[in-house]
Amino acid sequence: MESELQVVNPATEEVIASVPTATRRDVEEAVARAHGAQARWSALAPAERARLLRRFATVVDEHREELAWLEVREAGHPVTNARWEAGNVRDLLDYCAGGVERLNGAQIPVAGGVDLTFAEPLGVVAVIAPWNFPMPVAAWGSAPALAAGNAVILKPAEQTPLTALRLAGLAREAELPEGLFQVLPGEGPVAGAALVEHPGVAKVVFTGSTAVGREIMARCAGTVKRVTLELGGKSPNIVFADADLERAAATAPGAFLDNTGQDCCARSRILVQRTAYDRFLELLEPAVRAVSVGDPAQPATAMGPLISRAQRDRVSGFVPADAPVLIRGTAPEGPGFWYPATVLEGRPGEPATEQEVFGPVAVVLPFEDEAEAVTLANATPYGLAASLWTRDTARALRVSRAVRAGNLSVNSHSAVRYATPFGGYQQSGLGRELGPDALAAFTETKNVFISTEEQQ
Numbered sequence: 001m002e003s004e005l006q007v008v009n010p011a012t013e014e015v016i017a018s019v020p021t022a023t024r025r026d027v028e029e030a031v032a033r034a035h036g037a038q039a040r041w042s043a044l045a046p047a048e049r050a051r052l053l054r055r056f057a058t059v060v061d062e063h064r065e066e067l068a069w070l071e072v073r074e075a076g077h078p079v080t081n082a083r084w085e086a087g088n089v090r091d092l093l094d095y096c097a098g099g100v101e102r103l104n105g106a107q108i109p110v111a112g113g114v115d116l117t118f119a120e121p122l123g124v125v126a127v128i129a130p131w132n133f134p135m136p137v138a139a140w141g142s143a144p145a146l147a148a149g150n151a152v153i154l155k156p157a158e159q160t161p162l163t164a165l166r167l168a169g170l171a172r173e174a175e176l177p178e179g180l181f182q183v184l185p186g187e188g189p190v191a192g193a194a195l196v197e198h199p200g201v202a203k204v205v206f207t208g209s210t211a212v213g214r215e216i217m218a219r220c221a222g223t224v225k226r227v228t229l230e231l232g233g234k235s236p237n238i239v240f241a242d243a244d245l246e247r248a249a250a251t252a253p254g255a256f257l258d259n260t261g262q263d264c265c266a267r268s269r270i271l272v273q274r275t276a277y278d279r280f281l282e283l284l285e286p287a288v289r290a291v292s293v294g295d296p297a298q299p300a301t302a303m304g305p306l307i308s309r310a311q312r313d314r315v316s317g318f319v320p321a322d323a324p325v326l327i328r329g330t331a332p333e334g335p336g337f338w339y340p341a342t343v344l345e346g347r348p349g350e351p352a353t354e355q356e357v358f359g360p361v362a363v364v365l366p367f368e369d370e371a372e373a374v375t376l377a378n379a380t381p382y383g384l385a386a387s388l389w390t391r392d393t394a395r396a397l398r399v400s401r402a403v404r405a406g407n408l409s410v411n412s413h414s415a416v417r418y419a420t421p422f423g424g425y426q427q428s429g430l431g432r433e434l435g436p437d438a439l440a441a442f443t444e445t446k447n448v449f450i451s452t453e454e455q456q
C-alpha cells in the first residue's frame, strides 16, 4: 500500500505537491540498481567521471533559479538564501569533481618490496537529509560520495522532497549513469530505517536530530556500516568587552535567526562579558527588530516562517508565558508558521538555555572573565560551532583552542564553506564533511604489498 507525502508551503500552509513514499521494497530495488550503477561508474576513467560531475554542476547552474524557488516554496527559505543554496550545490559538485583525479594513494617505504595504498569506493552510500537545509545538505553527502566512485541513495526529509527529486532529474540530464544517484522520498522509520539496516549499503550519512542520529549509529552496528553524523548544537556567541561591540551586536541576530533559527550552527547562546552586557543589549535590541520577517519570495526578506506547525509548537514550548523575555521581534499574522525573533535572559537549568530550540530564540548570559567564558561555552553535550568577538588576537586563539567545537569563527559567524571541513565534537556528530578530505570519507584504504624478491 502506497502513501503520499503532502508538501506544504510553510509561508502559506498550502499543499503544493504530494509525493509517493518509498516502501521497504522500493529500497530493496534501489539498492540493487545502485550496485549495478556503481560498478559501471567506478569502471569509468577518472577523467570521465570528473567530466560528468562537472556537467552535473553546469546543469545545476542552469537550473539555479528553479531550484531556489522550489526551496522557497517547500522550505519557506528567503529567496536570497535559497539562491545561495543552489549555488552552493553547484560549487560543491565542481569542487568534488576536481578531487576525482586527485584521489591519490601512497607509496610507503618497506623492506623487500613496494607498498602501495589505494583509495577505493565503499559501494552504495545512503544520505539521509533533514528539512532545514534540504538542498545543500543533500549535496554535502552526495557530491563527494559520487566523486569518490560510489553510488548514492538520498532520502530527503518528509517535509522537503522536491529539491532532492529535481536534483536527481538534473543528474540524469547531465548524463550521470542511471541508478547512480537515486532519490527516495519516504518516512524516516520506513525508508530511512530500511537503508540503515540494508547489508548492501556501505555507509550512512545522516544529518538531523541527535536522538535519531544515536539510533542510526546503533543500528549501523548490525552490519558494521560506516557512518557520518551531523547532529544538533547549542552554539555560543562569545562577546568580550574589548570587541567591536557595534559589529558584534549588528551581526548577532543573523547568527541565530538565519533560516529562522533552524540551523544546527545557530549561535543561540549569546555570552557577554559583564562589563559590556548592558551596552551590548542596548545595541542588540534595534538590530533584532530591524530583521525583516515575512514573505520569503521578497529579496529583502531575511527571515521566513518555521517549517511546520509541529516545529512552531516545539519552539513555542521553549518560551512559556512567564519566560524572561528581553527582546521580541515581530511576525506576520495569518496563515504560515510564523514565530517572532525572541531573546531571553539565560537561566541555567531552563530548557531554552540548555537545549537546542531550532527556532528564532536565543538566550543571553553574562560572564566575568575568559575562564568563565570558556567554562560556559563548554557547558553543553554539543560542540558544533562557536563565535567569539575580541580585538585581542592572542585571546582569540586561546579561546578558539579551548572551546570544544568543530567550527570556530573569530569576529564573524560564517561556519560552512565547501572548501573547509565541517562537523561536530561530542554529541554534535561524528566525522567531517566538506573540505579537502571530503572524498576520503567515502573510501576504504587498501594496502598492497608487492614483493621484489626474485621469482624462481
Ligand code: NAI
Binding pocket: 128, 129, 130, 131, 132, 155, 156, 157, 158, 186, 187, 188, 189, 191, 192, 193, 196, 207, 208, 209, 210, 212, 213, 215, 216, 230, 231, 232, 233, 263, 264, 311, 314, 356, 357, 358
Ligand atoms: P529527524 O532527525 O527525525 O529527521 C531528520 C531525517 O532523519 C529525516 O530525513 C527523517 O525522515 C529521518 N529519520 C527519522 N527517523 C529515522 C529513523 N528511525 N531511521 C532513519 N531515518 C530517520 O528530525 P525532525 O524530527 O524532523 O526534527 C526534530 C528536531 O531535530 C528539530 O526540532 C531539531 O531540533 C532537530 N534537527 C536538527 C537538525 C540539524 O541539522 N542538526 C536537522 C533537523 C532536525
Ligand code: MG
Binding pocket: 188, 209, 212
Ligand atoms: Mg523526527
